[in-house]
Amino acid sequence: MTEAELREKQEQLNAILSSMAEGLIAIDNERRVILMNQAAGILLRTAPQEATGQDIRQILRSYRDGAELPYKDLPIEKAMTERNIISVGLLDNLSVRVKNGRLFPVALMIAPLLNRGEVSGAIILFRDITKDKEIDRAKTEFVSLASHQLKTPLSAINWYSEMMLEEEVGPLNDKQKEYLKNLYDANRRMVELVNSLLNVSRIDLGAFAVEPTPTDFAAVADGVLAELAPQLALKRLHLNKEYDPKVPAINADGKLVRIVFQNLLSNAVKYTAPGGSVGLAIKKEGENVLIRVTDTGYGIPAADQGKIFTKLFRADNIRDKEAEGTGLGLYIVKAVVEEAGGRIWFDSLEGRGTTFFITLPLAGMPKKDGVKGLT
Ligand code: ADP
Numbered sequence: 001m002t003e004a005e006l007r008e009k010q011e012q013l014n015a016i017l018s019s020m021a022e023g024l025i026a027i028d029n030e031r032r033v034i035l036m037n038q039a040a041g042i043l044l045r046t047a048p049q050e051a052t053g054q055d056i057r058q059i060l061r062s063y064r065d066g067a068e069l070p071y072k073d074l075p076i077e078k079a080m081t082e083r084n085i086i087s088v089g090l091l092d093n094l095s096v097r098v099k100n101g102r103l104f105p106v107a108l109m110i111a112p113l114l115n116r117g118e119v120s121g122a123i124i125l126f127r128d129i130t131k132d133k134e135i136d137r138a139k140t141e142f143v144s145l146a147s148h149q150l151k152t153p154l155s156a157i158n159w160y161s162e163m164m165l166e167e168e169v170g171p172l173n174d175k176q177k178e179y180l181k182n183l184y185d186a187n188r189r190m191v192e193l194v195n196s197l198l199n200v201s202r203i204d205l206g207a208f209a210v211e212p213t214p215t216d217f218a219a220v221a222d223g224v225l226a227e228l229a230p231q232l233a234l235k236r237l238h239l240n241k242e243y244d245p246k247v248p249a250i251n252a253d254g255k256l257v258r259i260v261f262q263n264l265l266s267n268a269v270k271y272t273a274p275g276g277s278v279g280l281a282i283k284k285e286g287e288n289v290l291i292r293v294t295d296t297g298y299g300i301p302a303a304d305q306g307k308i309f310t311k312l313f314r315a316d317n318i319r320d321k322e323a324e325g326t327g328l329g330l331y332i333v334k335a336v337v338e339e340a341g342g343r344i345w346f347d348s349l350e351g352r353g354t355t356f357f358i359t360l361p362l363a364g365m366p367k368k369d370g371v372k373g374l375t
Contacts, residue, residue, distance in 0.1 A: 027056045028121040045099040061097045079110040086110045144201035157187045196328040199374045203335040209370030214249040224261045235274040242281040251364030263329035264293040272297030288359040299350040309334045340365040
């Protein structure tokens with residue numbers, strides 16, 4: 001290639017880079033900036049020439065939930081050590097601090113640069129997603145408003161069908177009773193769905209309240225198990241309970257604790273074939289309480305295990321067996337547990353069973369002001 005041709009190629013490349021709307025930064029293996037386009041400079045309020053040679057971790061300082069991410073947790077490190085393309089989107093809540101101190105939410109894509117099989121650097125593509133966040137929030141607010149409005153007519157259907165079923169306004173023949181019972185059950189499922197949607201929108205808006213009071217976890221669990229007794233009996237499920245007397249009353253929001261037990265236990269019952277077993281243990285483990293819910297049910301297919309805490313996800317293996325479900329329960333449980341400073345994880349083998357584990361600090365849940373609690 002002649003010098004003129006080389007220069008033309010270089011100019012073409014510069015034109016492409018400077019006309020891109022997304023910020024682009026290339027770094028070397030030492031995490032030093034080797035190239036930065038104009039959009040990146042504008043987004044980060046840093047002149048590209050000034051950034052060249054600087055450590056990317058100083059230029060692109062990343063934050064999640066208000067706290068700066070340590071080096072080892074940076075997506076750039078992950079991409080370079082795992083040699084994978086990493087993408088960080090709307091749901092990952094990542095922000096970048098610019099020179100004047102302002103934080104803006106970002107979506108990122110990081111690709112490691114490989115040179116003869118060795119990582120020689122990385123390319124980072126990023127954009128400001130402030131607008132996307134606003135749209136997302138508006139959608140969540142709409143869901144919240146719509147679910148709230150749906151509650152009143154659904155309560156009316158519930159009330160009137162209950163009164164009619166109890167024959168308060170005259171006797172019913174068997175067919176009428178059967179149809180009305182179906183109507184009543186369908187309405188109850190709709191109420192559950194609307195409540196879950198409302199809970200999800202309160203979680204997504206960061207608007208749910210936490211009101212801690214001394215709570216006896218075993219008593220809450222027993223309350224939920226009493227409600228599930230008809231299903232347990234219908235499916236002839238064995239129930240094993242193991243309550244450690246050393247677990248004290250914990251300063252937690254009783255409603256939230258109930259939501260956790262209700263979802264995990266009702267899932268264990270729903271997703272276990274008749275004649276199987278369901279186990280619940282509540283134990284003290286160091287500074288935490290450990291909740292363990294075990295079943296000998298259908299299990300979660302290995303390929304789906306990464307997705308079960310996401311909104312609306314239901315695994316294929318249970319869809320034809322169990323029609324009832326919204327795919328919102330575990331999303332809500334995870335948000336509650338994490339808000340309370342705890343952890344949730346599981347072990348599962350398809351066709352054999354599942355065990356969910358939760359740890360929550362014995363010290364209790366921090367109080368949080370919010371518009372409303374979860375229902
Ligand atoms: P759903 O309303 O569908 O039960 P969840 O959010 O509670 O929603 O659970 C999401 C999905 O995770 C379920 O649809 C099911 O595929 C899987 N799952 C949850 N718990 C279990 C379990 N104990 N055994 C097998 N699969 C489960």
